[in-house]
Amino acid sequence: MDFPATAPGALHGVRVVEMGQLIAGPFCGKTLGEFGADVVKIEAPGTGDPLRNWRLLKDGTSVWWQVQSRNKRSIALDLRQSEGQDIARKLIAEADVLIENFRPGTLEGWGMSPEALHRLNPGLVMLRISGYGQTGPYRDLPGFGVIGEAMGGLRHLTGEPGRVPVRVGVSIGDTLAALHGAIGVLAALYHRKVNGGQGQVIDVALHEAVFNVMESLVPEYSAFGAVREPAGSALPGIAPSNAYKCTDGWVLVAGNGDSIFNRLMDAIGRPDLGNAPDLANNAGRVARVAELDAAIGAWTAQRGVQQVLDALAAARVPAGKVYTVRDIHEDPHYRARGMLLEQRTRDGYTVEVPGVVPKLSATPGTVRRSAPRLGDDTDAVLKEAGLTDAQIALLREKGVVA
Structure with missing residues (x-):
């Protein structure tokens, strides 16, 4: 469902193709979409993004999905079939940004290497988020955000001294990677604008995104041989x-x-x-x-x-x-700054969701449309790519789209 029209966002006119799933890639797509980008999300027919079924479900769909996928359009496309890959290339050829968070080599196996995609679309900004990055001896290892938190140094510090390392409580490794990815996309779009329209590849590793916020960890070890240890709720070296x-x-x-x-x-x-x-x-x-x-x-x-x-x-x-979340819900400051919004879902109910961050004075982020059902926008997106009703019907018959 679409919401009342608002002024164009800061990224109005930017077309994003999102080929990621779960958290890291899609959170970046969510961020770009909130500031006006047209985000077309490619999902597998039948199953879609697994996040649709994570944590608490209402009417069969995760309420987390209502936040993570707002402002996006969903096309159900089977990328394992050559015809599906051809359609993806059509969409990418007209896009400004491609987001993917598959294991390194997946896109190459589909004939969509950065070199191939840049021959097709020289201005493409390509964000690749993975566990260990696109290079290095660990590149082919499977990696999730929790592993990135461990390798990045964060898990060692979260907890009480002498006790088991604990989670931060949210998927912070994925989210940090997504935010670094968004920064990279914005920097690359600016570079493209002022340097002749050339695109580039942004390589974000989950553990590096975590490592980048570890403050004085490395210089303290380099200068003093100091290995920072867990300190519970205290801030070591700062008192009180x-x-x-x-x-x-x-x-x-x-x-x-x-x-x-x-x-x-x-x-x-x-x-x-x-x-x-x-x-x-x-x-x-x-x-x-x-x-x-x-x-x-x-x-x-x-x-x-x-x-x-x-x-x-x-x-x-x-x-x-x-x-607690109850405190957040009841806090007047959150509401005064628009950080709790009522969002109407495509299933017909209203749910309270987080507002948009950061706050821009001239082109603030907005929620323009609710999170899509699987394949809601398949026909519209394919028609924009130049396909006829007959071609779409044939693809649907073959199971390439849904």
Whole structure:
């Protein structure tokens, strides 16, 4: 279902062919689509993207699908058949961007190598997301986002010291790869615009996208031989910054700025610590971090979450409640900034979904159409590619399209 017309988005006029499935490739397509790109999603007839059936289903379809595939059009096309591959090439020939997250070599096996596609469409920007990248000794190994999180260094740090490494709770490896892919696509489109219309290939490895956000991990090892270890909820080397128990929940307190630390100590009734000369800078506070955490924890343990937040807000100390989705749903700030939207699905029900990020002042992202049913747009997309009704009917009879 389409939504009321809005002003053209920042990527209006950009045609994207999405050949990925599940999370990494499709999240990138979702992001581009929210800012106006026309995203044509190719799915396998009969089954479609497996994400359609992941986690909680309503009326037979995942509610996650309603977010991940909004603003996209779906064509059910069998890429294992030569005629299906021919149709894909027709679509790619007219596209600005191709997104794929198959195992390296899959496209080449279908006769769609970057070289072949660039002969067909020299301006094509081709995003390839895979576990280990298109080159290197691990390129052919199967890789999912969770493996990328492990190899990228993140899993070693998530958890309590001496305990099993834990998930972040969402598919962060896939999403980081998708966001890096979106950055690459935008950079490549700009390069194409100012450098004669030439396209290029963007190679994103899941583990590299994770590794890219690992902050000081490598230089600390290089300079000091330091191997950073899990630290639970604390921020190693920065103090005080931790989660603290209250009578009815947890709060995070970031009191690590020099002046902020003084205000925090006043707020919790410990000016003796705030005025201690050796605690005037971060290095001194790190040396006594256990003592500081104990002092803050003793104060929060006697108070409710809201009481702690009110006191620290008055003292201008950054602090926040650990939100559940219920907290998000009830929070007025989320609603004031349009981060919770009601979206009508093609199955006829309304569901609340996340808003669009980032927020552009002149060309904000929008939800223009709800997530498609499998093959909803097959005929329309094929007609745009120049096929007649008779040709489409024959392809459907052969099982090439659905």
